[in-house]
Amino acid sequence: MKATPAPNMQRRRLLAAGAAGLAAAGSGGLLLPRAARAAAYPERPITFICPWPVGGTADQSMRALCQVASQALKQSVVLENRAGAAGMIGARAISQAKPDGYTIGQIPISVTRFSQLGSLPLDPRSDFTYIARTSGQTFGIAVLANSPFKSLREMAAYAKANPGKLTYGHSGIGGATHVGMEEFAQAAGIELVSVAYKGGSAALQDVIGGQVDMLADSSSWAPHVESGKLRLLATWGEQRTPRFKDTPTLKELGYEVVVEAPNGVGAPKGLDPAVEQTLRAAFRDAVASKEFKQVVARIDAPVMYLDGPDYQRYVAAVYDHETQLIQRLKLKEMLQKG
Template identity: 70%
Template structure:
């Protein structure tokens, strides 16, 4: 049976309805396509592959990528005690597709001229994540059974006892020099691009001692290394036999919590998405298991609170730089 022709006015109405309907169906997809993140994110880790910082950041990125629905690719930019990576991060386009770890040492290096920015105002802070367990380790065949013995040797042989650290002006270097000042001794500091390289030289017998976060932990447990002291406010759960510097009479505590950040000028909605993702990542079992394995106490702060924390550390570093004469140490290398 032949259908009657459609009135042109009705045809126009139907066509309009079809367009509107298609637009309604496509709207959610268009919104999804423009929603952040729409492509993989680069995460700059300012330390070498395999170190404790690298391990913790990769665990965080693994969880955060699942929250955000996009892969997060870790890119290691080691050197200058973490400042090469930080400089790269700070100068990146503030669109949320380049983020990274911000070492707390930015508060020190910005004042020493190694980082040409003010970390209090020229970075976006997303989350403080965890601290570190620092310690002084020696080989099992070292003549030093205790830190007291190492100090006695250093006093009798000024500048002879060597120790490796992860970079001039970084937490391991400054913490060890702060301890040396408190103990009244002078060590021979050997700088590396990261703790992993320093650890290998200790194991190989090229240096006498290692000052580092817990890269030494598995070797202490296996008996290849001996832990003389840790630097926290209390003894770590896994290494109850090792005294803290404070217990030994030295008023030195170093935990150096680090966090996640981005370039300045991040769009508010992107900042919120990243803060939420890394808050969930820090709270995840995946990250907490890694943090426990590398003896990194979880010390979470949301972005704005982390920014305030950096500002308070900045003021403390101003005093420490003068007390340790760090500018001269940095020039000496």
């Protein structure tokens, strides 16, 4: 017959078993609490960093997206504007945040350019977790309604005869509006003077005020074109925009330049896969929502959705294209000159 352990011995064994269980929870057992945390995500509001000023087209589309995504996530998604350096201040803040899913934001596609120009110390192909590509932008060149230029050809002819005389406002050196305009200038064989701003809305005000000759921006110009205050000379998409169907594209006019610069949502690298899946599902629903489509239609931002993994592959392809563009436009030298 097996002897029954003394009461003290039984107590010691129970304590030892409890200690072993705690030790397991402190090492390999962390997998269970982490999974539980991911399943409960999100448990508090999420900060969404928008790298552009309040009121611009990117700000408007991202606010609409956050509002719908918050419904799917059942938590507030609070947009925080961190403008400057052509969107790179906000992009860097996203990359440096804790990868817990509580700091996400808009990643401008120009991270593929600025990382190679040395002003963003990271590799966008591997240093973000990509959630969704959302919508594109309708870029264009606009002038005041009383400008002597009735068409892009007239403006280009004047610029060719008067190199360095015409100015244009844009949202930052090396950004999509700056590089797109310089691509056009190179294709047209003209020399323009760029004037950099922190965002398109500030550039717009100076064009309306007559301090700058032209505006290169996404569709902040749209309501002013419709009101008759501005004249739209050309858009930069693959096709004409339905809202301004009488305005030709650069490509139509013989310049092989197409700029769409789609917006996307991302997070720091190292995000828990379960949290990533939750965010991808929420933003997939948000992009497909009626509310988001109404806002982007109003600001001429075509829906260009890609899920996270496809978006990451797109970023890698754009990175390779930017390598060639930087060399062709001599952007490093341009950036050094300011």
